[in-house]
Amino acid sequence: MVRRVVPGAAPLLVSLPGAILAIVTAVMMLMAAGGSHPLWRVEPVNLSEAAALRDRATIVQLIARGEDPYARREVRANLAFNDRFELTPLEAGIATHRAEIVDMILFSARTPVDAAAWTRLRCLAELEGDKDVSATLERYRPESATQVCDGVTRPWH
Amino acid sequence: MLAIAIAYDMWRMPIQVSDSLQEILDAQASTSALRPFVSDAGGNYYRPLRIAQIKALFDLSHGHYHLAYRGFHAALILLLVWLFTRALTVETGLDAAAAIFGLTVLTGLHTFLAFLREAFPINHFLEMAVFALVALNLSLSRGGWWADVLAALTFVAGALTLESGLLVWVVLAAAWIAGLRGVSTRGVVIVTALFAGYFLMRFLFLHTGLPSLTERSSGYLFERLEAAELQRRFGDARAYFYSYNVLASLLGVLFSEPRDGMFAATLAWKRADVHPFAYLAVGSSLAMTALIVSAAIATWRSRRPLDRPDRLAIVAAAVIVANAVLSFSYVKDDIITIAGVFYALAAYAAMRPVLKYATSGGVARAVVLSLALGVLAPAWAMRSYGVHHVVNEHAFRTRNDWAWLPLAWQRNGRWPTDPKQLQLIEALRKDALESAVPNPNLVPEWRGLWFGE
Numbered sequence: 001m002v003r004r005v006v007p008g009a010a011p012l013l014v015s016l017p018g019a020i021l022a023i024v025t026a027v028m029m030l031m032a033a034g035g036s037h038p039l040w041r042v043e044p045v046n047l048s049e050a051a052a053l054r055d056r057a058t059i060v061q062l063i064a065r066g067e068d069p070y071a072r073r074e075v076r077a078n079l080a081f082n083d084r085f086e087l088t089p090l091e092a093g094i095a096t097h098r099a100e101i102v103d104m105i106l107f108s109a110r111t112p113v114d115a116a117a118w119t120r121l122r123c124l125a126e127l128e129g130d131k132d133v134s135a136t137l138e139r140y141r142p143e144s145a146t147q148v149c150d151g152v153t154r155p156w157h
Numbered sequence: 158m159l160a161i162a163i164a165y166d167m168w169r170m171p172i173q174v175s176d177s178l179q180e181i182l183d184a185q186a187s188t189s190a191l192r193p194f195v196s197d198a199g200g201n202y203y204r205p206l207r208i209a210q211i212k213a214l215f216d217l218s219h220g221h222y223h224l225a226y227r228g229f230h231a232a233l234i235l236l237l238v239w240l241f242t243r244a245l246t247v248e249t250g251l252d253a254a255a256a257i258f259g260l261t262v263l264t265g266l267h268t269f270l271a272f273l274r275e276a277f278p279i280n281h282f283l284e285m286a287v288f289a290l291v292a293l294n295l296s297l298s299r300g301g302w303w304a305d306v307l308a309a310l311t312f313v314a315g316a317l318t319l320e321s322g323l324l325v326w327v328v329l330a331a332a333w334i335a336g337l338r339g340v341s342t343r344g345v346v347i348v349t350a351l352f353a354g355y356f357l358m359r360f361l362f363l364h365t366g367l368p369s370l371t372e373r374s375s376g377y378l379f380e381r382l383e384a385a386e387l388q389r390r391f392g393d394a395r396a397y398f399y400s401y402n403v404l405a406s407l408l409g410v411l412f413s414e415p416r417d418g419m420f421a422a423t424l425a426w427k428r429a430d431v432h433p434f435a436y437l438a439v440g441s442s443l444a445m446t447a448l449i450v451s452a453a454i455a456t457w458r459s460r461r462p463l464d465r466p467d468r469l470a471i472v473a474a475a476v477i478v479a480n481a482v483l484s485f486s487y488v489k490d491d492i493i494t495i496a497g498v499f500y501a502l503a504a505y506a507a508m509r510p511v512l513k514y515a516t517s518g519g520v521a522r523a524v525v526l527s528l529a530l531g532v533l534a535p536a537w538a539m540r541s542y543g544v545h546h547v548v549n550e551h552a553f554r555t556r557n558d559w560a561w562l563p564l565a566w567q568r569n570g571r572w573p574t575d576p577k578q579l580q581l582i583e584a585l586r587k588d589a590l591e592s593a594v595p596n597p598n599l600v601p602e603w604r605g606l607w608f609g610e
Contacts, residue, residue, distance in 0.1 A: 006524060007523040014255070014534045015254035017261065018260060018541075019257060021538045021541060022257075040594075042593045043599050054598060055596050057559065057590050059560065061590050080598075104560065104561065
């Protein structure tokens with residue numbers, strides 16, 4: 001019995017992974033036909049979460065749809081941080097040290113950032129010691145902005 | 158099914174920005190698809206059919222750019238896998254097992270990713286691999302005047318699109334030498350004359366040169382050297398640098414290391430920071446190449462008459478070496494993609510005698526080989542599955558590139574003022590931004606560790 005079965009194991013072991021792969025991809029394609037391909041499933045995120053997750057395209061898309069880039073939203077726990085926070089998209093960009101995200105939001109916003117909000121963001125970047133984000137914010141500095149950071153604390157940590 | 162799933166991935170990927178948008182804008186501005194044939198002379202390349210194809214697809218799209226460019230890309234993937242499968246001989250259960258395994262090697266090898274990650278906006282390396290497989294299938298056919306004509310046309314189309322198209326000649330010549338005479342002696346002579354004609358036209362008539370050292374950066378041992386550094390180090394020792402490139406290309410196909418000319422996995426190992434995908438890639442390639450070499454030596458020693466898969470392996474060896482030689486000016490995984498396809502053919506050809514050997518001896522031999530193959534085959538299947546993850550990652554990056562484009566181009570003064578160009582960019586950008594692409598930062602970390610980027 002063993003002498004008959006064992007020699008057949010090699011071709012089986014060589015073809016089985018490929019066959020399983022074919023079955024898995026067939027199931028994926030069936031799911032795709034139903035609109036829910038497991039590898040192309042998009043997790044819905046809000047603007048602050050998109051910023052925390054470095055999703056520039058979704059940021060642009062949501063702002064174009066009229067979302068307020070200066071409003072606070074929930075960033076769910078275990079997405080970019082261990083805990084849940086209420087952050088604006090710009091705060092999320094600063095918290096994750098992504099200068100290009102801060103740049104993208106300020107570039108795409110329909111209204112420029114006001115002086116008070118800018119000052120607060122600039123102070124947060126200073127608190128984080130992030131020179132890139134600070135330099136990016138300087139590009140968008142409103143004329144009347146100051147840099148008085150008294151009482152500014154990070155809404156994360 | 159593997160091909161359909163990968164073609165689907167391609168369909169979901171937005172058209173890319175870098176190396177692609179400018180080509181599409183040029184196609185919009187161009188008056189005719191035939192124009193590149195008279196204007197593309199000079200410089201270091203002669204690739205008129207490349208630009209002509211981009212223009213032809215642009216005109217045919219009638220505004221459905223994604224359908225035209227990504228549809229063409231997806232169709233090429235299907236064609237590649239179909240032509241690959243068609244070249245395999247499947248008459249027994251062992252053949253079928255080897256063929257299934259060969260497909261996982263084809264789609265799992267890192268060079269295959271170069272067919273998917275980028276398009277310019279057509280992936281011409283993929284096109285060249287399709288042409289090479291067309292040539293192989295013609296050589297495997299029963300032949301006739303039509304096979305000779307198709308072989309000549311395939312060579313001309315390939316050579317006028319990319320330099321890699323010259324490998325069509327290598328396939329036809331090696332197949333003829335190996336005894337695959339679907340393309341007749343007359344056909345091979347005609348293609349050889351065209352091959353010689355290409356060099357005469359390029360170097361004597363059009364005076365098209367060769368790529369210089371200062372054109373692009375390149376991997377060298379453990380670092381990436383910028384063009385100026387390449388010129389400084391190898392300006393007086395080009396032969397040494399070119400030899401390194403050929404060797405690095407060859408090793409890259411056979412062992413998945415170096416990648417793009419750089420020994421990245423070795424460097425990671427020296428720094429004790431090796432990711433699982435590096436072990437998976439290098440380990441499976443090392444074992445596969447060892448198996449191919451062992452099978453070749455065993456076949457050579459047995460003195461048995463060569464069968465069709467043996468001849469395929471001979472062609473594969475010739476193409477792998479020729480492709481490495483063609484990569485002399487700089488090393489990039491994209492350039493050795495054709496070698497990657499033929500490596501998979503060699504893997505199929507090698508697996509057949511190994512399976513025969515495993516099934517025709519005693520229990521001990523069967524157990525040992527089954528255990529070894531039982532590790533090798535899942536490793537390649539896993540590499541093949543990882544392709545989907547890598548395409549996901551690139552789709553995310555590409556979509557983000559479109560978001561970033563106005564900011565980047567406006568700042569560096571590239572943003573066009575022509576309303577027609579702006580309309581085209583907006584259409585492509587809207588298409589990309591509206592595409593549903595998952596964020597790789599939300600997928601489990603193990604996927605990145607095992608499948609790479």
